[in-house]
Amino acid sequence: MIIIILFNYVQPKFVYSFTKIFIMGNIVNSEPYQWKDEYTVNITVIDEQHKKFLSIINDLKLIINGKSCKEKVSDIFFQLAYLIDYYFLKEEIYFNDLKYPNFDHHKKQHNLFIDRVIQFQKDLENNKPDLCLEIYQYLENWFDEHILKYDKEAVEYLKNGGVK
Numbered sequence: 001m002i003i004i005i006l007f008n009y010v011q012p013k014f015v016y017s018f019t020k021i022f023i024m025g026n027i028v029n030s031e032p033y034q035w036k037d038e039y040t041v042n043i044t045v046i047d048e049q050h051k052k053f054l055s056i057i058n059d060l061k062l063i064i065n066g067k068s069c070k071e072k073v074s075d076i077f078f079q080l081a082y083l084i085d086y087y088f089l090k091e092e093i094y095f096n097d098l099k100y101p102n103f104d105h106h107k108k109q110h111n112l113f114i115d116r117v118i119q120f121q122k123d124l125e126n127n128k129p130d131l132c133l134e135i136y137q138y139l140e141n142w143f144d145e146h147i148l149k150y151d152k153e154a155v156e157y158l159k160n161g162g163v164k
């Protein structure tokens, strides 16, 4: 049995703080993540993206707990590809148009995410064990580290530039 408990000692980590990651015997907490008012940034396309992201994590929870990773993880890749193609690009267009000063760094993070997803797809081809758990942890971490920090910080700049 594998037991991994990661506690959050750094403020603020919203996703970790309301459930903490708790994985026991390759099962994750089945409670779906709910959208919270504090996540809202009031830029339509960015809020849509972040809601979509939480919904992908929730779909992945079902797949993990249903022990159907191998059969169903391709749907997660499909959803991630759409998120990357549509929403990452939209964000980057805004940043570029408004000359966001941290654009290069932000884009680099998006590219690292893309590379990681490609690596996960290779891992699937190589039958890597516990792949869905690994993806799940990566996505949760991205929600806390990128969406709730970097995107939120960038949003203030976009709003000042008139984006709604």
Ligand SMILES: [Fe+2]
Pocket (backbone or CB within 6 Å): 091, 106, 110, 146, 150, 151
């Ligand atoms: Fe971003």
